[in-house]
Amino acid sequence: MKTHRLSAAVLALGSAVALAGCGSDPASEVAADCEPAHQFETVEDGVLTVALTNTPPYSFEENGEAAGIDSDILATVAEQECLTVEYEAYTYATAVPAVETGRVDVAVGGFYRTGARGEVVTLSAPVYLDELTVMSADGVSTVDDLVGKQVGTVEGYLWVDALRELLGDGLRTYPDSLSLAQDLTAGRLDIGLDGYGAAAQSTDGTDLEIAVLETDPRVPATEEPSQTSLLLDPSNDGLATAVDEHIATMREDGSLVEILEANGLPASAAEVGDPRLI
Template sequence: MKRLLALTAVMTVAQTISVFAANCTAEVQTVEKGKLTVAAYDYPPFSVTSGNGASGIDFDIVKRAAEENCLEVVTLTLDPAATIQAVVSGKSDVAIGSWNRTEKRAQAVSMSAPTYLDPMGIFSKDGSDSVESFIGKKVGTVQGYLWVGELQKLLGPDLKLYPTPVALAQDLEAGRIDVAADGYNSGVYLQKTADGYKGIKIVLSKPDERVQASVQAAQAGIIYTKGNESLGAALDKSIKAQHEDGSIVKALEAVGFDKKVADVGEPRMVK
């Protein structure tokens, strides 16, 4: 009986491999033939690196695309800045880690169809959920974020800039500021897994034309080799299917994100 079960399992695996092979009608160009080299850094829950390779939301997205095109996944674990350079230099096919789709970035590399949003969150003790709630309060945010310029124009001296999200969180928890604008995704994940933002409510901002990031959040995507049309088409086709069958929204909800984070809309680039 055990031999029969084992034989059945082998046959099932063989049939699965045959199905993948039959579906690989177009060859995808990669750095190493038959393999998809993935540059990854540690940025949970999107890219989680370990001695055994990688995992996470972004990794699962590219892994499925690789399987659909009969490609073996090979992982390169690097520092954040080095992941993009690995693609530019031709050492890697793709880079993962919740990279935003920006016009500046697209000058050096290509970006896949949007995978999910990277929205602005509002962090407060009282549950503030709008830009309007910032008026008359001491507000904090992090240097370099997309919404900094608009908030400076709106709030003037009532806006305090911080060098890191950690410094921002410390002042918010201590009551030195009333409310903060920070990355929704990273905040929710840190609060859930690392006991961060104690006593703080994190919500998606309501749309407000005065701060465009609250109206149209930045879209994340998978970075890939500039001009590699076959790889881009394979990634885009797979990402579309993963949106349609609910795989991406399920992965986002599993780590505590609002399902709206999966509602990417039409592809766009941040200027």
């Protein structure tokens, strides 16, 4: 799994984290002769400002470094565009308005392509697929298995409203995947629900089992794997064009699959199909 070094300030919510866009040394400056592949403006000149959610393996902070699939993708974008990168820590709930209002250029964290998000931010081209996954001690896999249990999930996922209607007080939401995993492994929850990649990461080294939640019309998110996107500043068409072209190139040259596999997702997750909203 690739990581990108952060300053110690990332340990505080909203703290900025510098990351070099060109060169292998995270502390280095962009090379003077670096030629960007595209021309576009950013919130801060020469810097790609990124809202980083703590949602392994999509994006997270680990030992003072930014890590995960989306972080690796943006490192490639920054290198090609001669930008340094500053990551700022956000929750799922706060990252979207940060992009919408132009406080950051991009938000990362395995965000699903939803119609509601597409109304307030620009969604990048689909990046990879993810599925609603159950974490439990006994491998439960149906919606009926959730009823009557203490269930946790991450706020901001598209399935939260349907589950809240179904489970009522039996559903507890968390600001990020790590908080969810901590309560689940501590026994404060019976079942955890997360994206497949996050669930696999959270249960690694534990006795918990994971299973994709079986299709059930009461939870529409079970009916088709969700496509993920990077969330982009809606006022910056040039940035969106550049990011989409880099994603396409990474898919074609195989580097996207390498990133997915290094972070625990199968190569098939790169086979997104035509863009769609849920």
